[in-house]
Amino acid sequence: MQIPRTHYQVERFTLPNGLRVVLSPDRSAPVVGVAVVYDVGIRSEPEGRTGFAHLFEHLMFQGSTNLEKLAHFRHVQGAGGTFNGSTHLDYTDYFETVPSNALERMLFLEADRMRGPRLTEENLQNQIDVVKEEIRVNVLNRPYGGFPWLKLPPVMFDTFPNAHDGYGSFTDLEAATVSDAAEFFDRYYACGNATLSVSGDLDLDETRKLIEKHFGDVPSRPAPQRPDFDEPDLSEERRESYVDALAPLPAIAAAWRVPNPITKFGEYLPYVVLAEVLTDGEASRLVERMVLKDRSVTSVGGYLGFMGEPFEVRDPTALLLQAHMPPQGSADKVLATFDEELDRLANDGLAPGELARTQARMATHLLRETDAVLGRALRMAVLELQRGNPGLLNDLPHQLSEVTEEQIRQAAAALRPNRRASIEVMPGGGQS
Amino acid sequence: MTTTLPDLDENRPLTLPLQAEVTLPNGLTIIAIQRRSVPLAEVRLRVPFAETPLAPSSLISQTLLSGTSKKSTVEIAAELQTVGGGLNAAADPDRLLVSGNALVTGVDRLLELLAEVLFEASYPDHEVDTERDRLADRIQVALSQPSHLARVALLKRMYGTHPYAVQTPSVEEVRAVSPQDLRNLHAQRVKAAGATLVIVGDLDPEEALAAAERHLGAWDGGGSPLVLPDAPALVPGPLVLADRPGAVQSSLRIALPAVRRTDPDHAALQLANLVFGGYFSSRWVENIREDKGYTYGPHSSIEHSVAGSSLVVSAEVATEVTAPALVETLYELGRLASLPPAEAELEQARQYALGTLQLGMSTQAGLAGLASTYAGFGLRLNYLAEHAARLQAATLDDVRRVARDHLAPARGAVVVLGDASKIRDEVAAILPVAS
Structure with a gap:
């Protein structure tokens, strides 16, 4: 099957204040996606302030230079649009999808908060409460909360930036102050530390003028030096477990370090494909073996990066495999089967057609994500931020399809038990 | 610095995409819609499923793709993948919905495989056994999730004895379903009459209709679908x-x-x-x-x-x-x-x-x-x-x-x-x- 190529036009420029901009016109629907991405995430938050990057993201919605609290939401939705923001390990994004007649309004809103959010004690306390409820919904009041994205990093990593809980402890969240927030903004939310991306129903010249009008006078501040968060690879296996009081059934996740996704992209890509060879659909290696044949697990998944975003994560990161087990499931057996199947791939290679069909399906997944203007704007903003190469979006399906069987075998061979970190969920009872 | 909120430009008109539609003699309606943005196609097949028994209906969505007289579950999945494709099924008290997508060059093959599943799904004993256990485990996990438990309590409160009142079977009910129950349910209810196939993508709508008709024209009609009684009016009362x-x-x-x-x-x-x-x-x-x-x-x-x-x-x-x-x-x-x-x-x-x-x-x-x-x-x-x-x-x-x-x-x-x-x-x- 021929892997198709997209031809999104990509226009890049940098404003005098250092803000990098990516425009990608596509007039097939009267909507635009707007994304602003800052080069700061969970790994950059200070010790004693776990969860701060995410809490700060909330504060960016609480009013800004010219906007009262609640105004941002009302102006986006009152223009027929949707909005959100999210905090990741290596970046924080803010975005809107709107009918294209609202483009200039969105640029105004994003520029206004890039000049500075309104940081008040009242808003801070309110958003600490909201974030605590978010953590209760997503972690504390449900089974498998934070599994494995919050539970596995502390097993694999030793340094605070990589190992700590990115949602944050209630103690740390409650200790946050307005001046912490002001410092965090000053340090990390410089326009030289951000990218702006607009995709969809736009005119290039007109949009460029609007961006210069709204963002041109955002004060220039230097981007902070990003620390190297690298840690040595594991030399012996690490394995831990915990009891999840709400979980009725056992589960396990395992991770292995992979090459630097940015500086060693060519060596990294085979791992992205390997994860799919192992787990994408009923015809994948681990689903066929473990779910359908052995029945040792009820589901198994594999992906790159603790938040499952292979092209939006920096070093150090990992390939993860996670499995949910039946009542009498054995984590030992699951890990042993992972090893066996990786050995089999490394030694015997792939079946005829196996690699090509996996790559074809990956192309569909990638193209599908980029059909939405926002999917395109977000991915291009991060590709610009981390790689200076938003046009990679057009090439990704092809680059993945050029990964060879030999590269897959080598990647599988590198996932040895002595380099593995794993975390097991022991069911604590379940039905409450 | 601009300090005033920019006005909105004039509203963009709502434009409907190019589309074509046909209803075949077997009662299947096909709607094909053009959107050329990415070289893919999306497919949705909606089959009326009112008044189907709850546990078999839940399990059929997990086993519809588990094998035909010609292919195993792995072969079906591999052949779909070959054209960048995938299919999955889900059931609720109104309908069975089969959803999928593929590279647009593979849409013909995806429809061919969809037809094979609709005509010849075999519900093999071993695969049904596996999926029955998986579904039972999933239901057990759902019962530990507050969102699910709240939904269960709300539906019961809203709908009383109407089929909408209980939408998740018990673990015991799931364990009692046999492969033959699924084959019977499929033979009786996975029918063309009243079903709708939607195809959207980087395609010519008339050509897509022709392809769908070629593959699904021979699907058994099966008479008129059952209709649920109207849901009861909400009765206010204590919390x-x-x-x-x-x-x-x-x-x-x-x-x-x-x-x-x-x-x-x-x-x-x-x-x-x-x-x-x-x-x-x-x-x-x-x-x-x-x-x-x-x-x-x-x-x-x-x-x-x-x-x-x-x-x-x-x-x-x-x-x-x-x-x-x-x-x-x-x-x-x-x-x-x-x-x-x-x-x-x-x-x-x-x-x-x-x-x-x-x-x-x-x-x-x-x-x-x-x-x-x-x-x-x-x-x-x-x-x-x-x-x-x-x-x-x-x-x-x-x-x-x-x-x-x-x-x-x-x-x-x-x-x-x-x-x-x-x-x-x-x-x-x-x-x-x-x-």
């Missing part, structure tokens, strides 16, 4: 408190009466719901999240099923503020039921409703979902334009009237899932609690 010992949050749910999509009041009710709590910039969300900090993601939406519509208000709130959150919710419902909204609130909600219609149509997957859902209610995409016109025309008086008739707290059915030992007394001070 139902479902106990979840140790819960650190309470799940608050209120069901209210709604109208169908085709009802003349639907647009006004949608706007009233938005003003109340249907989007972030609503009274209720601004109150209980942005002012009080009681909750993270409260939402309120109109849910349309074939046999009836309802409005459901949902929030997860900290255990210690369960009663105050309930008070604020009842207050905001009552306020909108008794006083008209401000003109600006209505206009903001109207723009949101109109804009999100445009956003929903702007992807292949979005169009496929809309076209398939509407088809299940006998509607077509032109409903979008008609609905937009009704949203434009709705007046303050309309919104006030429907809010009184639908959002008044006295009309609601309230369910709270939480740690009863901590919340019962406080909640009982606000509303009568069913014993």
Whole structure:
């Protein structure tokens, strides 16, 4: 099957204040996606302030230079649009999808908060409460909360930036102050530390003028030096477990370090494909073996990066495999089967057609994500931020399809038990 | 520095995509829609499934793709993957929905494989056994999730003895399903009559119709589909408190009466719901999240099923503020039921409703979902334009009237899932609690 190529036009420029901009016109629907991405995430938050990057993201919605609290939401939705923001390990994004007649309004809103959010004690306390409820919904009041994205990093990593809980402890969240927030903004939310991306129903010249009008006078501040968060690879296996009081059934996740996704992209890509060879659909290696044949697990998944975003994560990161087990499931057996199947791939290679069909399906997944203007704007903003190469979006399906069987075998061979970190969920009872 | 909010440019017209439609002699309707944005195709097959037995209906969606007389489950999956494709199935009390996508060059092959599954799914004993255990495990996990437990309690409260009342089978019911039960259900109910196939993508609609007809023209019609009785009207009454010992949050749910999509009041009710709590910039969300900090993601939406519509208000709130959150919710419902909204609130909600219609149509997957859902209610995409016109025309008086008739707290059915030992007394001070 021929892997198709997209031809999104990509226009890049940098404003005098250092803000990098990516425009990608596509007039097939009267909507635009707007994304602003800052080069700061969970790994950059200070010790004693776990969860701060995410809490700060909330504060960016609480009013800004010219906007009262609640105004941002009302102006986006009152223009027929949707909005959100999210905090990741290596970046924080803010975005809107709107009918294209609202483009200039969105640029105004994003520029206004890039000049500075309104940081008040009242808003801070309110958003600490909201974030605590978010953590209760997503972690504390449900089974498998934070599994494995919050539970596995502390097993694999030793340094605070990589190992700590990115949602944050209630103690740390409650200790946050307005001046912490002001410092965090000053340090990390410089326009030289951000990218702006607009995709969809736009005119290039007109949009460029609007961006210069709204963002041109955002004060220039230097981007902070990003620390190297690298840690040595594991030399012996690490394995831990915990009891999840709400979980009725056992589960396990395992991770292995992979090459630097940015500086060693060519060596990294085979791992992205390997994860799919192992787990994408009923015809994948681990689903066929473990779910359908052995029945040792009820589901198994594999992906790159603790938040499952292979092209939006920096070093150090990992390939993860996670499995949910039946009542009498054995984590030992699951890990042993992972090893066996990786050995089999490394030694015997792939079946005829196996690699090509996996790559074809990956192309569909990638193209599908980029059909939405926002999917395109977000991915291009991060590709610009981390790689200076938003046009990679057009090439990704092809680059993945050029990964060879030999590269897959080598990647599988590198996932040895002595380099593995794993975390097991022991069911604590379940039905409450 | 620009300090004033830029005006909106003029509204973009709502343009429907190029499409074609045919109903085959076997009763299958095929709708093909063009969106050339990415070289893919989306497929949705909706088969009427009213009055199917619950446990077999749940399990058939997990085993439909588990093998045919010619291919194993792995072979079906591998052949789909070869064209960049994938299929999956899901069932609810209204329909069986088979969803999929593929590289557009593979859509013909995807339809061929879909037809093979529809004509010859074999429900092999071993595969059914595997999927039965998986489904039982999944149900056990669902029973530990507050969102699921709250949903179960709410549906039971809303629908009484109607088939909508229980939508998840018990583990025991699932374990009792045999492969032959699935084969029988498939033979009786996975039929072309009344089914709708939607294909959206980088394709010529007429050619897509021809391809679908080539593969599915021989699908057995099977007579007229069964129709569910209308869902019963909501009966107000005391609050139902479902106990979840140790819960650190309470799940608050209120069901209210709604109208169908085709009802003349639907647009006004949608706007009233938005003003109340249907989007972030609503009274209720601004109150209980942005002012009080009681909750993270409260939402309120109109849910349309074939046999009836309802409005459901949902929030997860900290255990210690369960009663105050309930008070604020009842207050905001009552306020909108008794006083008209401000003109600006209505206009903001109207723009949101109109804009999100445009956003929903702007992807292949979005169009496929809309076209398939509407088809299940006998509607077509032109409903979008008609609905937009009704949203434009709705007046303050309309919104006030429907809010009184639908959002008044006295009309609601309230369910709270939480740690009863901590919340019962406080909640009982606000509303009568069913014993």
